[in-house]
Amino acid sequence: MSFTFQIESTAGAARAGVFSTPHGPVETPAFMPVGTLATVKALDPDDLVQMGASMILGNAYHLHLRPGDDVVRELGGLHRFMGWDRPILTDSGGFQVFSLAQLRVVNEEGVEFQSHIDGSRRFFTPEIVMQIERNLGADVIMQFDHVIAGQSDEGTARDASERSIRWLGRCLAEVQRLEEGQPLDEETPREEFPADNPRNRQALFPIVQGGIHPRLRREAADAIRSMHDWSGFGIGGLSVGEDKDAMYEMIEVVDDALPKTHPRYLMGVGFPEDLIEGIRRGIDLFDCVAPTRMGRNGAAFTRDGRLNIKRAEFRTDPRPLDSDCDCAACTRFSRAYVRHLFVSDEILGLRLLSLHNVHFLLSLARAAREAIQHGDFDSWAHDWLARHRATSALTV
Amino acid sequence: MSFTFQIESTAGAARAGVFSTPHGPVETPAFMPVGTLATVKALDPDDLVQMGASMILGNAYHLHLRPGDDVVRELGGLHRFMGWDRPILTDSGGFQVFSLAQLRVVNEEGVEFQSHIDGSRRFFTPEIVMQIERNLGADVIMQFDHVIAGQSDEGTARDASERSIRWLGRCLAEVQRLEEGQPLDEETPREEFPADNPRNRQALFPIVQGGIHPRLRREAADAIRSMHDWSGFGIGGLSVGEDKDAMYEMIEVVDDALPKTHPRYLMGVGFPEDLIEGIRRGIDLFDCVAPTRMGRNGAAFTRDGRLNIKRAEFRTDPRPLDSDCDCAACTRFSRAYVRHLFVSDEILGLRLLSLHNVHFLLSLARAAREAIQHGDFDSWAHDWLARHRATSALTV
Numbered sequence: 001m002s003f004t005f006q007i008e009s010t011a012g013a014a015r016a017g018v019f020s021t022p023h024g025p026v027e028t029p030a031f032m033p034v035g036t037l038a039t040v041k042a043l044d045p046d047d048l049v050q051m052g053a054s055m056i057l058g059n060a061y062h063l064h065l066r067p068g069d070d071v072v073r074e075l076g077g078l079h080r081f082m083g084w085d086r087p088i089l090t091d092s093g094g095f096q097v098f099s100l101a102q103l104r105v106v107n108e109e110g111v112e113f114q115s116h117i118d119g120s121r122r123f124f125t126p127e128i129v130m131q132i133e134r135n136l137g138a139d140v141i142m143q144f145d146h147v148i149a150g151q152s153d154e155g156t157a158r159d160a161s162e163r164s165i166r167w168l169g170r171c172l173a174e175v176q177r178l179e180e181g182q183p184l185d186e187e188t189p190r191e192e193f194p195a196d197n198p199r200n201r202q203a204l205f206p207i208v209q210g211g212i213h214p215r216l217r218r219e220a221a222d223a224i225r226s227m228h229d230w231s232g233f234g235i236g237g238l239s240v241g242e243d244k245d246a247m248y249e250m251i252e253v254v255d256d257a258l259p260k261t262h263p264r265y266l267m268g269v270g271f272p273e274d275l276i277e278g279i280r281r282g283i284d285l286f287d288c289v290a291p292t293r294m295g296r297n298g299a300a301f302t303r304d305g306r307l308n309i310k311r312a313e314f315r316t317d318p319r320p321l322d323s324d325c326d327c328a329a330c331t332r333f334s335r336a337y338v339r340h341l342f343v344s345d346e347i348l349g350l351r352l353l354s355l356h357n358v359h360f361l362l363s364l365a366r367a368a369r370e371a372i373q374h375g376d377f378d379s380w381a382h383d384w385l386a387r388h389r390a391t392s393a394l395t396v
Numbered sequence: 397m398s399f400t401f402q403i404e405s406t407a408g409a410a411r412a413g414v415f416s417t418p419h420g421p422v423e424t425p426a427f428m429p430v431g432t433l434a435t436v437k438a439l440d441p442d443d444l445v446q447m448g449a450s451m452i453l454g455n456a457y458h459l460h461l462r463p464g465d466d467v468v469r470e471l472g473g474l475h476r477f478m479g480w481d482r483p484i485l486t487d488s489g490g491f492q493v494f495s496l497a498q499l500r501v502v503n504e505e506g507v508e509f510q511s512h513i514d515g516s517r518r519f520f521t522p523e524i525v526m527q528i529e530r531n532l533g534a535d536v537i538m539q540f541d542h543v544i545a546g547q548s549d550e551g552t553a554r555d556a557s558e559r560s561i562r563w564l565g566r567c568l569a570e571v572q573r574l575e576e577g578q579p580l581d582e583e584t585p586r587e588e589f590p591a592d593n594p595r596n597r598q599a600l601f602p603i604v605q606g607g608i609h610p611r612l613r614r615e616a617a618d619a620i621r622s623m624h625d626w627s628g629f630g631i632g633g634l635s636v637g638e639d640k641d642a643m644y645e646m647i648e649v650v651d652d653a654l655p656k657t658h659p660r661y662l663m664g665v666g667f668p669e670d671l672i673e674g675i676r677r678g679i680d681l682f683d684c685v686a687p688t689r690m691g692r693n694g695a696a697f698t699r700d701g702r703l704n705i706k707r708a709e710f711r712t713d714p715r716p717l718d719s720d721c722d723c724a725a726c727t728r729f730s731r732a733y734v735r736h737l738f739v740s741d742e743i744l745g746l747r748l749l750s751l752h753n754v755h756f757l758l759s760l761a762r763a764a765r766e767a768i769q770h771g772d773f774d775s776w777a778h779d780w781l782a783r784h785r786a787t788s789a790l791t792v
Contacts, residue, residue, distance in 0.1 A: 038736065042743040045728075067711065067736040074712050075732050083728045315463065316470050332441075332479045336471050340434065340463040347438040347746060 003139075003203045003231035005263045005284075011377035013255055013282035016369045019055075019232070019263045021087040021139040022201040023079065026054045028263060028284040029368050031270055031361040032089065034292065036062050038072070038082040041292040042347075042354040045083045050328065051359045052366070054086055055139075057287050060132045061093025061100070061124075065117050069135035077137030077199075089140040089287075092129050094207070094236075095268065098147040106146065108163070126170035134178050134199050142234055142267075143171045145207045150241030157211030161220050164209045165227075172228055175204050203231035205265065211237055212246040214253045221257030232263040235283075239269045248277055255282035272301055272364055273388060276381050279368045286365070291357030296350045298342050301360040305392030307335075309353065314339040327359035328352075399535075399599045399627035401659050401680075407773035409651055409678035412765045415451075415628070415659045417483040417535040418597040419475065422450045424659060424680040425764050427666055427757040428485065430688065432458050434468070434478040437688040438743075438750040441479045446724065447755045448762070450482050451535075453683050456528045457489025457496070457520075461513050465531035473533030473595075485536040485683075488525050490560075490603070490632075491664065494543040502542065504559070522566035530574050530595050538630055538663075539567040541603045546637030553607030557616050560605045561623075568624055571600050599627035601661065607633055608642040610649045617653035628659040631679075635665045644673055651678035668697055668760055669784060672777050675764045682761070687753030692746045694738050697756040701788030703731075705749065710735045723755035724748075 007017040019026040033040045033048060036059045040048060048056065058078050063069055075081045078088055097104065101113035101122075110125030126144045133141035145164040148156055177184075179200045206224045210216030224233070235254050238247045251266065258264060263284040269275075270288025278286060291301065298310045302322040309321070320330035321338065329338065329352040341349030371380035403413040415422040429436045429444060432455045436444060444452065454474050459465055471477045474484055493500065497509035497518075506521030522540045529537035541560040544552055573580075575596045602620045606612030620629070631650050634643045647662065654660060659680040665671075666684025674682060687697065694706045698718035703710075705717070716726035717734065725734065725748040737745030767776035 037740045037742060038733070039742045039744045044744060044747065046724075066740050067732070071712055071732065071736075075714055075730060081730070081733055083733075316467055318471055328442075334471060334477070336463070336467065337434070337477055337479075340467075344433045344462050346433060346435045347743060348435045348440060350743060351440065351747075 002201045005232065005261065007261070009373045009375075011372045011375065012280065014279050014368070014372050014377050015260075015282065015284065016372040017263070017284060019284065021055070021203070023085060023087040023139050024054065026087055026285070027366075027369060029275070029279045029365045029372075030054060030285055031275065031365045032057050032285060032287040033358050033362075034059075034287050034289045035082065035084075036289070037066065038063060038078060040354075040358070042296060042350045043292070043358065047328070047355055048084075048358070049086075051355070051362050053358070053362055055089055055285070056084060056086070058082075058088055058090045058136060058138060059093065059096065060090050060129060060136065060141075061096035063090075063136055064093065064132045065115050069132045073135035073137070077135075079137065087140070088138040089205075089265075090133050090136050090138040090142065091267070092133065092142040092144045093124065094129075094142075094145040094147050097124055108166075110144075111146075126167040127174040130171050130174040130178065130204075134175075134202065137199055138202065140203050140205055140232070141175075142205050143168045143207050145209060145236060147209075147237060147240075148211065150212070150237065150239075152211050154211070154213045154216065157209070157213050157216055161209040161211070161216050164207065165220060165223050168206050168224065169227065171204060175202070205232050205234045206230055207234035207236040207267070208254055208258070209237050210250075212242050212250060214249070217250055217253045218257045221254055225259065230262065232265060232285075233258050234265045234267050236267045238266065239274065244277075247274075248281065251278060251281040251283060270361060272361065273385060275361065275364055276368065276385055279365075279372075280377070280381055286361075288361075291361055292354045295354035295357045298349075298353065299357075300353055301357050303387070303391075305388065309335060309339050309349075310342050311339075321353075321356050322360070325356065325360065325363075327356050329356040329359075398597045401628065401657065403657070405769045405771075407768045407771065408676065410675050410764070410768050410773050411656075411678065411680065412768040413659070413680060415680065417451070417599070419481060419483045419535050420450065422483055422681070423762075423765060425671075425675045425761045425768075426450060426681055427671065427761045428453050428681060428683040429754050429758075430455075430683050430685045431478065431480075432685070433462065434459060434474060436750075436754065438692060438746045439688070439754065443724070443751055444480075444754070445482075447751070447758050449754070449758055451485055451681070452480060452482070454478075454484055454486045454532060454534060455489065455492065456486050456525060456532065456537075457492035459486075459532055460489065460528050461511055465528040469531035469533070473531075475533065483536070484534040485601075485661075486529050486532050486534040486538065487663070488529065488538040488540040489520065490538075490541040490543045493520055504562070506540075507542075522563040523570040526567050526570040526574065526600075530571075530598065533595055534598065536599050536601055536628070537571075538601050539564045539603050541605060541632060543605075543633060543636075544607065546608070546633065546635075548607050550607070550609045550612065553605070553609050553612055557605040557607070557612050560603065561616060561619050564602050564620065565623065567600060571598070601628050601630045602626055603630035603632040603663070604650055604654070605633050606646075608638050608646060610645070613646055613649045614653045617650055621655065626658065628661060628681075629654050630661045630663050632663045634662065635670065640670075640673075643670075644677065647674060647677040647679060666757060668757065669781060671757065671760055672764060672781055675761075675768075676773070676777055682757075684757075687757055688750045691750035691753045694745075694749065695753075696749055697753050699783070699787075701784065705731060705735050705745075706738050707735075717749075717752050718756070721752065721756065721759075723752050725752040725755075
């Protein structure tokens, strides 16, 4: 078994652990920077190594369209393609099909949609998505699921959740078929290297859906647990429009319903406050595009809330973005310089703010981990959130 | 005297030397990456250090408009502002006033023009430009000169060259006034720290103009030499539309007319072939925006000519941009990956090609330096140009 999860310390529901993968360990809780198109936007892999990132994300939908998962496979898989020899997780594209693509038609077989790039017609089934994720070759691959709006009613949410669970069964069967080198049909040749194929070292993660309905979340978690001995669990369909309290309640419901022994990945969630609220409710892994997207828009996370670097008040400000930060932007450059880069449309500005924001979340998860290990997580989390809420109210 | 030039070896007119500045040595021949707006576009200062860049450029015209030379001065000068503790040279803005700005009116006093950013009216005189360059605080500051089109007739070229020489006298007088802390007029207070002001450690470089007219070039060089004991000489108004043979002839004329003992900087020139042709004619310093501009457009310098990474033929090409190159792009990434980044508008693509191209020119200058020191510069230059010309004809 290439995947293990060791819990080292706990503090209430919060845990400090190590998730081991074929490409190395992930110390949890961890924030995973998002490299949608095989690059964490505006950053270099070396930047991520220097910041101590361990696992990063790629996206099956985007990489299938560009450059093509067949191209990535031909070039040795996603790790080699993008120059990243640490763990990678690929999202299945479920979220993208439902948020980016046009003219979706969903039926039990799968989803027909139009590419957001060129409008070409595509068809994703659980089987096709598993083939794509196998070509990409990430360590962790997410199931293909049916994603719905955050505030959907219980009927809609039940329908999508139950379909996602049926699709999970098909994903699992397809992964097993691929691992055993079984041909798809009589005309497909059997794959050549079934047993020792490094692509077999992938862990399929299910995704617990169920919207904002506790009963559906519990039913989904139970059904998924009974299906297979999974290496970890995704929690999907949160931070998509529902209010924060509903999100926190759903995390608590799922925390109870999933085995404590396995890593839990809260998908698409990763603002500083959400990280802490998630960790204190038993979440181990997070991802979010916010740090790079906000960075490209000129916003910096700071210990005291967000800062918009384009504002005139920073024109001659000699201080770093965040005086508590030891990232490669804050240790070298002033707010005045970063503002100048933004005002002048210089690429280095996008890079420095993206770097700072990703570093901020990586450091925050590390600080939470240390607090859990040192036995003072509750007071640390309380103090962090109190200061953040007090000062954010002033700066937003 | 903070500025010295030691020649270590020669090969015909070519020289290997060390130009010492208050911020450290520049081993020559050297290519100087261009950081117009206090950043070498798409690169990080750390990238430049890793590539072995020594001296880089900033631009007085651009930095005066954004963020303002007063802002840069307030933040400790250009070195600190942009996080670069090695030598910096600032161009005076003469070229930009004549190529970018609108509605220019030139008279003996100076040039009135409209900012290319916001259309605001500005007035540059030799004195104002020296004040700007002093505020920026680079090691080497270029004189303000009257730049004309490359193929101007002798009358136009003489007029501009002679005006540039008169302006040089005013630049020198202004630099001396500033160094001595003399007030500009009765109402201006005397500057507080005249003698130990670190801004006094700047070398003013004159610029030899004269278009494509050998007589004018010689006259300019003679007039400039007789004016002051300069630390080095700029050669301007080349690579601006004249043919290559005319450029090479002018370099030879100026090589004869300037003292062999001092560094010569061929302004705005820096394609690979031009570097070698310049070095063999006695040039020590080069700069050019081409490596970063071409990089942002998807073109890579290679040992065998230019490569347009966007071409479909590179879709699955596992080779590096240039198999002879040891830059941080070529040692880590395939052409297929860099092409994917470009096709997907990913910022890392701009960075990797810019990095490769700048590294290519820095390495080329270093290789020329080594060949001069090893006594085989002529055959090295011949072989390099022969291969480059043969293969470039196939790939352009």
